[in-house]
Structures are given as C-alpha cells and as structure tokens.
Amino acid sequence: MTTVGVLRETAGRERRVAMTPDGVVRLRRTGVRVLVEAGAGRSAWFDDPAYVEAGADVGSREQVYAESDILVVVRPPDDIAALPAGRTLIGLLDPLGDPGLAETLAAQGVTAISLDLLPRTLSRAQPLDALTSQANVAGYKAALLAAEAYGGFFPMLVTAAGTSRPAQVLVLGAGVAGLQAIATARRLGAQVTGYDVREAAQADIASTGALVLALSDAVQNGSDGYASALTGDEAASQLHSLAQAVPRFDVVITTAKVPGGRSPLLVSAEALDAMRPGSVVLDLGGGNVAGSAPDTRVVTGHGVTVIGAPNLASTVPVAASTAYARNVVAALGALDDDELVSAMTVRPLHDLDKERR
C-alpha cells in the first residue's frame, strides 16, 4: 500500500500544513495510508487527534521520512538532505526561484513535483492549482489587513453625527489575488479601482463592479495567465503614470508578480511622498513598493504606512491549508496524467538544456 507522508513545515512564519483531516478522509477512500508528522497541523489548528480520527497514523519526522513513498509539503523542507532516494516530494517548491533545489533533489534521487509548474491554462489542471488557491487566500487577507491598518472606515456610514465617505482603494495587478482583494474591499464597502497591464484582466476588473484605472501605456495580451516583465522603457512609463494616479487613493494594494522573476516596482518613493498622511500601501507582490520589506510595517516621514506582506496565505492557515490539501489530493489522483506530471516535474537546468536540443 502506498504511504503518503505529511511533513511539518519548517520555513519561518509558515503556519500552513499540506494535508488536513478532511483531506485524509478523501485520501483514505483511494486506498492509501496517510502518515502525519506529529504536530504538523498545530499552527493551522488541526491537532493530531483530528488526523487520527480521520484515519491517519501520526509519527515522528524520521518515521515519516522512512515509511512514506510520497511526501507532501507546502514549502521545501529545510532538511531536504534527509529525503531518501526513490521518494517523490510534492509541494510548492519554487524551482524557478531556487534553481539549486533541483540539483540537490536530482543528486539525491528524489522525484520532485512542484505545483507551481502546473500549466494553468489546461482546464483539467484547475483542481491542482495551488498558486491560485493560495493567491485567493492572500488577496482576501490583504484587503482585511489594509482595512485594519487604515485609520478611517472602508464603508460609507450614515450616523446621527454625519456621514463618512467610503475609502478609495486601488488594487494594482488583477490576477487571482488582486481580484479577491477587490472583491473583499468591495464587500467592506470601499470604492475600489483596479489596474492591470494585461487587457484581459481589465475586463475581469470591470466584471467585479470595480472601476478600471486606464493608463496610456501599452497593454499586454499574454496567453499563459501571467503578466510578463515589461521592457525598461515600458516599466519607467508605467511607474510615472502610476505616480500621478496613486496619490488620490487612501489605500493601495499591490499584487504584481512575475513568475521566476523580480516583482516589478509599481509605487515609487515619489508616489509615496505625494500620498496623503494616513494612507496605507500594502505590498503583496513583494518588491512592488519602494522601501517595503517582508513582514514589516513602516510609516514614512510623511505619514504613509507601508506594509510588506509577501506570504499572507500562511496567516489564514485554516482556509489556506484546506484549499491546498484539496489541490494535493487532486495532484495525488493525477499521478498517472503524464502531461501534467511531466510539466510539474522539477528538472536540473542541464537536463532541461538536453531536452531542448
């Protein structure tokens, strides 16, 4: 019988877990054994007895490594050298961000399947799409955090003491995270405007009921669901146009990422300086805002709060783990789908070069 091992996450501040008790129930129905490292779900409020009740075994980390055919994680474990040869590792391994990882895993004889390599345009791939499920959680939390940090109301409220105007919120980047941030800020009653460099995403923004910020710059028509990096001139022009637009907003949420590349700068120091004191800028993309740092909240001399929040999904661990576990269950069910598995398999660069020849 195949054993699926669930490792406790080792990355700092990581609160998610790759498998939930609900997910264990689904896996057990497919005839596999599930072995969960003790305490793996604790930060996401899933305790060991809940896994046992769902039909899993609970054991030490060593036991999970020794007895599992397939190991599931959210992020790469920091003791990756302990992975025995012949095992399969499934997770959001970010091989584009860390090319060395592929070499290490290959040298150990470990097969690594990274869900962030999923071809997102295939409809049968959707249930496996962990980037989407986690971006959805992050976008939701981004709107909550921005509302929490802002000193005014998001909604228009009418009271005996007068009426408050709704907050003006701008969301830059309308992928999954941006669209969920738009939806959540709108739920809270803010007046929301969205912006994206991709033409198709502008239609997505409009379909949520938000306003669309139109800049005079070139738009992209990428086919893979991602924005590609702009040329230097395009980026400079966009940055300048955004600096004109940003200061009239109370709250700006940035969600622009480029896969395997640096997140683009969207809000310059000049733009921050032109914003009103009390404004809030939340950088979900990581690197979208001048002076932002991960997991840090700074207030500029001018009174603008800049929040760096590149890993927000982890801070809503129940929702994020529940969605992620569903993606993992779907991935385990698709291991006989050669096209998907081949696309997601992590290969060292020199192997990729060979294939291209």
Place this chain on the structure above:
Amino acid sequence: MTTVGVLRETAGRERRVAMTPDGVVRLRRTGVRVLVEAGAGRSAWFDDPAYVEAGADVGSREQVYAESDILVVVRPPDDIAALPAGRTLIGLLDPLGDPGLAETLAAQGVTAISLDLLPRTLSRAQPLDALTSQANVAGYKAALLAAEAYGGFFPMLVTAAGTSRPAQVLVLGAGVAGLQAIATARRLGAQVTGYDVREAAQADIASTGALVLALSDAVQNGSDGYASALTGDEAASQLHSLAQAVPRFDVVITTAKVPGGRSPLLVSAEALDAMRPGSVVLDLGGGNVAGSAPDTRVVTGHGVTVIGAPNLASTVPVAASTAYARNVVAALGALDDDELVSAMTVRPLHDLDKERR
C-alpha cells in the same frame, strides 16, 4: 472672542484627537477662535499645517491652557491639575468610572462637561452622542480584527478547489457597537447571530438580517438604551445558557457594558474550553470573557484565541476623531441648552447628595 483649546491626548495608546481640521472650519464659522496644541492630531494623521489651513492657531500646551476659555479633549488629561480656575473642560471624562475626578475638578474651580452623561433618549441630544459615535467605530473595528485573527474565511467562497463554508459569528450585546459588529461581519460574508438581554435589542438584531440567539432567561425592558446589571441568579443562568451556545461558533464578539459598573462576564472558562481549536473570542466590553486582558491576545491551551480590546475606537483614529469632533462641535453649539448642559455637568458626589435631598 471665545477661545476653544484642543489638547493633545495624554492617555497611553490613545490616538484620537478631540477636534479635526474639518471641525475647526465649522467652529470658525460660529465666530470662535480655535487654538490647537502642537502635534495634537498627529496620531490621527492630522498635521499642524492642516489645522492652520482650516483657520486654527497652533501653540504649546501651556499656551492652550493659558488662553482657552473652553478646553476640549477625548479623555481626561493626566495633568489635570494644570487646568486654571474658571475654565470649562469638555470630553468623555468617565466620571462614573472615576469619581475622584469630579472632586479634583470642583476643587480647582473647573466646570467639567462629560459627554458620556448625555441623556441619550432626547432626540436633540443625538448629534452630541459621543458614546454612540465611538461605539460605532469600535464595533466596526471589532469585526475586522476578529476576521483578521480568524484562520478561515468569513465569506463562503466557491473556487475550483472547492467551496468554503461561511464563518459562524456570534455577537453578544446588541447596542451600537454590537450592531455595527454584526453589520460589518455580515458585509464580509459571515453567517452572524446576535444576542442581547434586552427585548428591544433583539428586534434590532433581527432588523440587520442576522439570526437572534434566544435563551430561556429573563429579558429586560430598560428605557434608557442601556442594559442594567442582572441579579446574581440571572447572571449565573445567562452564563450557563451561553456556555451551551457559544461552542458552535467560530468567532464570538462580546460588547456588553454596564455604565458605571463592571462589564458582565458572558463567556466563561468552561465555554472557552468547549470551543473548537482556532476559534476567536474578542472582548470589546472588557471583562466579558474569562481570562481576557486589555490590548492583549492570548491563546488558550485548547487553541482558542482571546483578544482583549476595550478601546478599539482609538485604533481607527481618523474615523473616530472625525465623528467625535462633530459631537464636540454640536456640544459647543448647545452650551445654552440648560437641560443638556445640566445633565452633562460633572458634580462631586456630595453635591449630588445635596440635590437629591
């Protein structure tokens, strides 16, 4: 010309200011001079130039004390002994919570008008009702903070990876704060239930679209818009009934205050122990939840997060100060309304005893 002085708040963690630049414009139209202590609005993102632009003078604290006929504050200043005789102090002075304050002010020859003594049932008093305006802000923030602390989604979200159920939120106490917490949690998509010991408030809950939690205990029909303290037996019975109901909720927000008295205990240690790991309990009333402490977040051994948050209005300083300043402007315009002023004037207890004879 009458000078209205605006003092910087001295209480710890207090970010509000009693007068905003908008309020200054309104006051100037009534022919008064406004003198603002330097930096008074900084924590609420109102800088000194904004006050000057609105028509105020800005000066040192000593200058504000020396030149003002009327001093406006949110909370009692910690250098109250510096108040010169003959001045009038207007604020949320909480004389019921601090009876010594009345003695001190009377001994100094200061007339103190406390907005929390306003007779709330008079309709012409509504524009002055700072307890209401601040409770409204606190209730809004309570729902945001609870959503932020909770590990799951508040809304039901349908995605390719499955559907999330909405969070089950219970709001205890349906005064202004409770009703705004209900409205905000509902905006976010949670399934909300409200409870109040007062029969009229139960109708208010139903009118928001939330469910009403019915306990078999006695209901109250108070006429002053407040709940009164229950008898010992009533309180014990309520606590027991709530302990049965609370564990099926993911998030509980408590907002029960008794004016001039201790906030009642609503969520016992027994109830906390019966809640699921990952549940969140936010104590806005202060003392409504076993083991809660002000401005503190603790996680019980069982995995329930308890947040003590008795002064949330201060954490949304723009919205709270804007509403409060409107109340203060209304109060300054009502200083010839003998009934209101008499009700709000702080008197030492021995004077009150004389009046009652």
